[in-house]
Amino acid sequence: VSEARVRDLEEVYRLRYRQFLRVATAIAGDEDAGHDAVQDGFASALRHRKDFRGDGPLEAWVWRAVVNAAKKARRQPLPRADVEFESTASNGAYAEEASVRAWVAGLPERQRLAVFLRYYADLDYRSIAAALDIEVGTVSATLATAHSTLRKQLGEVGV
Amino acid sequence: VIDVEPLIARELGRLVPEPAGQRADWDDVVGRAGLFRSRRRLMLAFAVLAAVFVTAGAVAKTLGGFDAWLSGTPGKPAAGKAQKRFEAANGRSWASFPTSTKLRELIRTEVDDREYVLYGFRSGDSLCLQLRASGFPKQLRGCAPRSAIANVSVPLVVLTGQWGFVDRARRPVAQVSFGIVADGVTYVGVHAVNGFRRARLGGNAYLFVESRPNTANRIFAVSARDATGRLRVVPIDSWPIDSWFTLRSSGRQPGGPTSLEARIAHPTVDWAERGEKRGFPGPRGARFVKPDPLSDLAVGLAGTQCLRALSGSVAVAGPPCGPLFARGPINVLVSCRLCGAFLEISGVAADGVERVTIFLADGNSQSAALRHNLFTSRVSRTQFPIRIVGYDGRDRVVSTQLWGAGPGLKVPPAAKRLRPVFQLQGPSGTSARLHVGPTVRGFHCWRATFSTGQKRGGCFRPVDGRPQPRIDLVQPAGPDLFFVGQVGRGTRRIEFRFANGDVVRPRFAHGHYVVAVPRDHLSTRQQRAFVVAFDLYDRRTLQQPVFFRLP
Numbered sequence: 135v136s137e138a139r140v141r142d143l144e145e146v147y148r149l150r151y152r153q154f155l156r157v158a159t160a161i162a163g164d165e166d167a168g169h170d171a172v173q174d175g176f177a178s179a180l181r182h183r184k185d186f187r188g189d190g191p192l193e194a195w196v197w198r199a200v201v202n203a204a205k206k207a208r209r210q211p212l213p214r215a216d217v218e219f220e221s222t223a224s225n226g227a228y229a230e231e232a233s234v235r236a237w238v239a240g241l242p243e244r245q246r247l248a249v250f251l252r253y254y255a256d257l258d259y260r261s262i263a264a265a266l267d268i269e270v271g272t273v274s275a276t277l278a279t280a281h282s283t284l285r286k287q288l289g290e291v292g293v
Numbered sequence: 294v295i296d297v298e299p300l301i302a303r304e305l306g307r308l309v310p311e312p313a314g315q316r317a318d319w320d321d322v323v324g325r326a327g328l329f330r331s332r333r334r335l336m337l338a339f340a341v342l343a344a345v346f347v348t349a350g351a352v353a354k355t356l357g358g359f360d361a362w363l364s365g366t367p368g369k370p371a372a373g374k375a376q377k378r379f380e381a382a383n384g385r386s387w388a389s390f391p392t393s394t395k396l397r398e399l400i401r402t403e404v405d406d407r408e409y410v411l412y413g414f415r416s417g418d419s420l421c422l423q424l425r426a427s428g429f430p431k432q433l434r435g436c437a438p439r440s441a442i443a444n445v446s447v448p449l450v451v452l453t454g455q456w457g458f459v460d461r462a463r464r465p466v467a468q469v470s471f472g473i474v475a476d477g478v479t480y481v482g483v484h485a486v487n488g489f490r491r492a493r494l495g496g497n498a499y500l501f502v503e504s505r506p507n508t509a510n511r512i513f514a515v516s517a518r519d520a521t522g523r524l525r526v527v528p529i530d531s532w533p534i535d536s537w538f539t540l541r542s543s544g545r546q547p548g549g550p551t552s553l554e555a556r557i558a559h560p561t562v563d564w565a566e567r568g569e570k571r572g573f574p575g576p577r578g579a580r581f582v583k584p585d586p587l588s589d590l591a592v593g594l595a596g597t598q599c600l601r602a603l604s605g606s607v608a609v610a611g612p613p614c615g616p617l618f619a620r621g622p623i624n625v626l627v628s629c630r631l632c633g634a635f636l637e638i639s640g641v642a643a644d645g646v647e648r649v650t651i652f653l654a655d656g657n658s659q660s661a662a663l664r665h666n667l668f669t670s671r672v673s674r675t676q677f678p679i680r681i682v683g684y685d686g687r688d689r690v691v692s693t694q695l696w697g698a699g700p701g702l703k704v705p706p707a708a709k710r711l712r713p714v715f716q717l718q719g720p721s722g723t724s725a726r727l728h729v730g731p732t733v734r735g736f737h738c739w740r741a742t743f744s745t746g747q748k749r750g751g752c753f754r755p756v757d758g759r760p761q762p763r764i765d766l767v768q769p770a771g772p773d774l775f776f777v778g779q780v781g782r783g784t785r786r787i788e789f790r791f792a793n794g795d796v797v798r799p800r801f802a803h804g805h806y807v808v809a810v811p812r813d814h815l816s817t818r819q820q821r822a823f824v825v826a827f828d829l830y831d832r833r834t835l836q837q838p839v840f841f842r843l844p
Contacts, residue, residue: 144319147317147319147322148317148319151317152311152312152313152317155312155316156309156311156312159309159312160305160308160309164491165312166480166491167491168312169316170479170480173318173321173322173325174325176322176326177322177323177325177326177327178326180322180323180326181326181327238305238308249301249305250305253301253302253305254305254309281298281301
């Protein structure tokens with residue numbers, strides 16, 4: 135059973151790597167950190183594969199691990215150079231990107247994660263619920279609230 | 294009600310575009326999970342067992358450190374073509390590695406349609422990385438002695454702190470940095486003038502590639518997150534002092550004996566005096582010896598008064614010929630090939646010197662390979678100042694020399710008392726302020742600060758009275774971009790000429806200038822301008838390009 139589950143996990147990984155990477159990138163803040171989060175999330179799922187009870191899709195269960203890994207990556211502080219003349223850096227991002235980032239950043243975390251999983255990974259409500267460990271009804275309400283907030287903000291800037 | 298979903302999808306799509314899937318690596322997942330397929334597990338157990346027997350001492354010293362490099366096989370075997378290319382180049386070198394040296398491929402990446410492959414290999418006491426960039430025939434190599442890796446207290450050893458590839462038009466194509474990382478390092482980042490960037494990791498090495506870098510885009514530190522999650526920052530030092538950017542006097546002193554226990558009355562190398570030929574013939578009329586037969590360093594004598602050195606295929610420009618032992622029974626030549634993070638130590642020791650030890654600034658020491666009175670080693674720039682000590686057959690100190698700690702290397706505090714001299718605003722509103730200090734005992738310090746938070750500067754010793762403009766910094770600051778630099782004495786004016794005919798004529802204070810790049814040239818596309826200098830008679834004395842772009 136265990137070996138079969140390893141193969142199943144590998145199949146999910148190979149089929150859906152790009153979606154996992156995209157969501158993890160959105161959460162963690164950059165693609166390298168996102169890639170690490172996907173690798174670490176799947177590694178965690180592999181290590182704890184015996185904990186999977188089979189009461190939902192395997193992929194949704196893995197999503198939870200990857201989302202947690204990406205959240206952890208985002209919490210790690212950016213390194214600062216301990217040198218006499220250090221950089222405090224700007225990234226020169228385009229203003230348009232910055233405003234979209236601000237819309238998303240302004241959402242409460244659960245709404246933001248639900249939005250990422252819905253739009254970047256194209257997950258259905260049930261899978262989002264499993265990934266975020268919430269009820270399906272809560273997913274529906276969360277996304278509706280997020281839509282409302284975004285609708286308002288998009289309207290304000292005339293998009 | 295607005296159908297908001299397509300709008301959200303579009304905006305989110307801009308925020309994080311759909312990534313490519315090339316980085317998917319299931320074996321890496323399995324490795325991170327600590328699982329190994331049965332065959333691999335068996336082989337690993339075997340390898341670990343062998344390593345424990347063979348290098349028990351080293352492993353104990355470097356637990357959690359660089360075991361993959363010291364006793365394992367990082368990466369994967371290089372492709373046959375790469376191996377043959379290496380063997381051909383190695384065979385053409387004056388001082389080559391053994392023909393049995395095997396390359397391992399550590400990182401392969403593509404940046405702006407150019408492929409970069411980082412290889413690694415071990416040979417005797419040398420651990421080396423070699424970078425191939427497609428389109429450039431010469432490969433870039435950096436080596437470190439095994440002892441430097443075994444004793445290091447940080448999870449990262451930089452072999453090439455920064456190096457630039459330029460095309461035939463001298464246009465900067467890429468800036469690279471690479472080094473060895475400890476087992477379990479999950480993250481390496483590079484701190485440069487244009488901000489912080491993440492490096493690629495693979496095969497216990499890191500590789501950073503900045504495509505189309507700005508002129509004078511310095512890398513000044515590399516940071517790594519080790520297996521425990523701890524973040525360590527490793528400054529990239531320049532040595533001895535000509536770099537304006539990282540000039541910092543460590544204030545450290547190496548250990549080792551400072552006084553002699555015995556004297557060699559008339560230091561000489563008997564076999565050279567007799568005219569006996571030892572070693573192999575090389576460039577500049579010298580005969581060379583490889584004290585460590587497995588390394589690419591050789592040192593030699595031309596006659597009895599000329600010390601010469603070789604690093605691979607490169608002949609080091611040695612000091613003027615003269616009495617070899619005017620300062621004692623050891624004569625030392627410090628040099629660098631491509632001037633990476635490690636400097637090469639070559640020298641000659643008089644008869645009676647039986648071993649040579651190099652004491653480092655961090656308290657460690659390493660032995661130099663010594664053969665036929667000639668010795669070689671490599672030392673990290675960060676380990677200076679160093680003390681080179683010679684011992685006789687009874688283990689008495691017969692020579693001790695301090696390197697890299699002369700009084701001239703310390704910046705006088707008075708030179709660091711800076712005052713603001715002018716302020717400038719960029720077209721997008723970012724402001725830059727320039728501070729300069731007095732020239733004290735030949736040292737001159739400056740600092741540029743930007744309203745977006747960056748602070749840059751350093752100290753230097755002006756050595757050039759010619760009216761040459763110097764570009765110290767091309768600094769992105771928010772949406773703006775600034776050029777900061779200096780002019781030589783006797784400069785009446787300078788001007789920056791842009792491709793569309795725009796000309797900016799900066800004023801300067803105390804020999805420094807700051808230029809805000811005009812709005813029309815603020816772009817992420819690499820551009821070129823020329824800085825032109827005029828002397829007191831308004832004659833054009835120099836024109837040089839400056840390449841720039843926003844990140």
